[in-house]
Amino acid sequence: MKTRENNMGWLENWEKFITGNGDTMTKTDDQYIKTSGLQCPSCEAYEVTTVDRVETDDGSAWQEVNCDSCKATWQDIYKLTGYDNLEIAK
Ligand SMILES: [Zn+2]
Numbered sequence: 856m857k858t859r860e861n862n863m864g865w866l867e868n869w870e871k872f873i874t875g876n877g878d879t880m881t882k883t884d885d886q887y888i889k890t891s892g893l894q895c896p897s898c899e900a901y902e903v904t905t906v907d908r909v910e911t912d913d914g915s916a917w918q919e920v921n922c923d924s925c926k927a928t929w930q931d932i933y934k935l936t937g938y939d940n941l942e943i944a945k
Contacts, residue, residue: 892920892931900924905931 882896895903902923909918914935921928 895922895924895927896929897927898922898925909933 882890882894887894887896892905893903894901900922904921904923906919906921909916916933916935917930918933919928920931
């Protein structure tokens with residue numbers, strides 16, 4: 856019985872090791888921003904496609920992105936940083 860319990864413990868640790876490895880494959884926000892959103896945060900391929908439509912709400916916006924390589928999907932998040940080309944009607 857004792858040997859069996861030890862084996863189960865080893866299996867649990869192995870699963871944690873696998874899961875932990877998976878987490879390190881995904882990028883942090885900072886790492887993703889450095890790629891200008893051109894690189895898949897999951898598999899690091901540059902074959903990413905952005906959906907044309909951008910959703911906006913109270914100074915922030917987001918856009919759906921798909922990876923053509925690993926089929927991952929995520930959202931690029933944008934923040935309002937200013938305005939330009941103001942035209943005042945006369
Ligand atoms: Zn990918």
